Amino acid sequence: xxxxxxxxxxxxxxxxxxxxxxxxxxxxxxxxxxxxxxxxxxxxxxxxxxxxxxxxxxxxxxxxxxxxxxxxxxxxxxxxxxxxxxxxxxxxxxxxxxxxxxxxxxxxxxxxxxxxxxxxxxxxxxxxxxxxxxxxxxxxxxxxxxxxxxxxxxxxxxxxxxxxxxxxxxxxxxxxxxxxxxxxxxxxxxxxxxxxxxxxxxxxxxxxxxxxxxxxxxxxxxxxxxxxxxxxxxxxxxxxxxxxxxxxxxxxxxxxxxxxxxxxxxxxxxxxxxxxxxxxxxxxxxxxxxxxxxxxxxxxxxxxxxxxxxxxxxxxxxxxxxxxxxxxxxxxxxxxxxxxxxxxxxxxxxxxxxxxxxxxxxxxxxxxxxxxxxxxxxxxxxx
Numbered sequence: 001x002x003x004x005x006x007x008x009x010x011x012x013x014x015x016x017x018x019x020x021x022x023x024x025x026x027x028x029x030x031x032x033x034x035x036x037x038x039x040x041x042x043x044x045x046x047x048x049x050x051x052x053x054x055x056x057x058x059x060x061x062x063x064x065x066x067x068x069x070x071x072x073x074x075x076x077x078x079x080x081x082x083x084x085x086x087x088x089x090x091x092x093x094x095x096x097x098x099x100x101x102x103x104x105x106x107x108x109x110x111x112x113x114x115x116x117x118x119x120x121x122x123x124x125x126x127x128x129x130x131x132x133x134x135x136x137x138x139x140x141x142x143x144x145x146x147x148x149x150x151x152x153x154x155x156x157x158x159x160x161x162x163x164x165x166x167x168x169x170x171x172x173x174x175x176x177x178x179x180x181x182x183x184x185x186x187x188x189x190x191x192x193x194x195x196x197x198x199x200x201x202x203x204x205x206x207x208x209x210x211x212x213x214x215x216x217x218x219x220x221x222x223x224x225x226x227x228x229x230x231x232x233x234x235x236x237x238x239x240x241x242x243x244x245x246x247x248x249x250x251x252x253x254x255x256x257x258x259x260x261x262x263x264x265x266x267x268x269x270x271x272x273x274x275x276x277x278x279x280x281x282x283x284x285x286x287x288x289x290x291x292x293x294x295x296x297x298x299x300x301x302x303x304x305x306x307x308x309x310x311x312x313x314x315x316x317x318x319x320x321x322x323x324x325x326x327x328x329x330x331x332x333x334x335x336x337x338x339x340x341x342x343x344x345x346x347x348x349x350x351x352x353x354x355x356x357x358x359x360x361x362x363x364x365x366x367x368x369x370x371x372x373x374x375x376x377x378x379x380x381x382x383x
Contacts (some may be wrong), residue, residue, distance in 0.1 A: 001277070003083060004278075004280040004284055008244075009243075013041075016225060019238055020220070020226070020237065023210075028217065030057070030219070031059050031221045032134045033060075033061060034065075051227070056073070056076070060079070062093070063326075076131070089113030092110075092113070092135070099121065103130065107154070111154050114154060115151075118300065123155065124158035132165070141191055142196070145191045146196060154156075160202045160203060161187075168232075173238045182213070184203055202221060206231050208220075209222055210230065210236060215260060225239055227243070229341050243333075243355050244333070245358060248330060249316075249326055251276065253277075254272075255273055260313070261306045264308055270342050275306055276318050279313055283312050290346065292307070292308075292310055294304065296331060297331040303317060303318055304316070340354040
């Protein structure tokens with residue numbers, strides 16, 4: 001196995017599920033999003049862990065992601081959060097995926113594809129209460145619910161919305177979220193008044209779970225919380241980062257005053273120092289924007305990057321520390337080093353982007369509840 005690898009702490013993931021369950025109470029179902037390869041953590045192992053930890057649904061972004069889970073025998077309900085192409089609908093029906101739809105044209109296409117495939121396709125009605133992305137307007141919800149229910153090849157299984165600023169504590173954003181929830185509740189009532197069962201009602205993302213108890217309804221969709229990061233400061237529950245990115249020193253050299261390190265000669269030696277090379281770079285998902293603005297952990301101390309991050313390597317300024325040796329382990333983020341949230345803050349982004357960008361060439365090593373480890377490459381079905 002190569003030096004650079006992502007340690008995925010399954011016990012922490014399961015602990016995060018437990019803490020979310022404690023926060024929302026026993027009633028709401030938990031839908032675990034495992035889209036984008038489970039935010040970079042590995043879709044198959046994380047999906048299995050989520051179900052074992054008590055999640056009732058899984059969520060993906062594409063039919064292809066759902067197919068990967070079905071191919072390894074995962075039978076739990078899988079909700080496709082993004083709109084598929086018409087030519088993907090037959091596969092969705094065959095794989096027993098649930099679709100999140102919010103317009104009549106897609107409902108018709110889905111019904112036809114399911115009928116031709118000889119399957120009954122589960123559909124969750126998506127209502128756009130203020131995200132402006134996909135979904136019908138609240139005033140059109142009952143009519144679209146009736147349309148879904150009119151097709152024998154479709155099963156009206158649920159009703160959902162998405163809250164765009166539920167992770168914000170500003171008064172304006174709180175009012176906006178309350179407005180979204182009010183519109184959603186009114187839509188649910190209109191669907192019931194029209195004589196239809198709205199199925200599993202769901203709206204709460206991570207931010208809403210933390211700040212808006214009235215958004216939990218029948219099911220919650222915690223995303224980044226599951227992976228150990230809170231979208232709000234001082235969250236009311238405890239979660240731990242699941243991913244830890246580590247590597248090892250492959251070379252140490254002494255460099256003299258005036259010598260330059262890495263592309264562009266942006267970093268030069270001001271006094272004689274030891275420079276360590278580690279085999280990780282932006283080709284693995286370590287952001288190039290961290291050049292000159294980040295430190296890694298070796299043993300019990302932190303050491304800054306020297307020069308620009310390269311595609312496959314980067315360099316560390318060890319100073320005159322002679323305790324550090326070739327082949328020593330380096331923690332880039334997670335564990336006792338900085339977190340993905342710390343990296344995200346430096347780059348003015350979110351931790352989702354950091355973990356998602358740790359790409360397929362970085363092997364994942366899974367630690368389970370019994371403290372053993374299992375590793376795999378892209379297609380492994382560990383755990």
